[in-house]
Amino acid sequence: MNLSQLNRILLQTLLLPVVALLLVSGALIWQIGNAQKTVNDLQDADRNIATATYILAMTVDEESGLRGFQNTSNEAFLQPFQKAQLSSPPASPPFARTLQRVARTLIFSISFSSLTSAGLIQPLFL
Secondary structure (H helix, E strand, O other): OOHHHHHHHHHHHHHHHHHHHHHHHHHHHHHHHHHHHHHHHHHHHHHHHHHHHHHHHHHHHHHHHHHHHHHHOOHHHHHHHHHHHHOOOOOOHHHHHHHHHHHHHHHHHHHHHHHHHOOOOOOOOO
């Protein structure tokens, strides 16, 4: 065995594991990036759910307080109403975008069903 054959065998023996390790490390870096994006999306969703839950609770308090005051004329019922009006959470930009998307979808859905029930358009699916 001469020196060039030995160099070729050593190069092949060392090069293949190094290339394989580089490919695996690249794939792992890519997966970690995707996992981080997914975690960020989940955290945004959690914040949106918490904000929506808070808004719902404050809306229920507002309605209950106002309804109680209208029925009894007792100003004690206005306390939850006033508290709910004062404590509105700041809407985060992702939550605001989600609300806009939902509103557009609802408007389209209501418009579509109105046009369909009026007989102005026929849906392609049943």
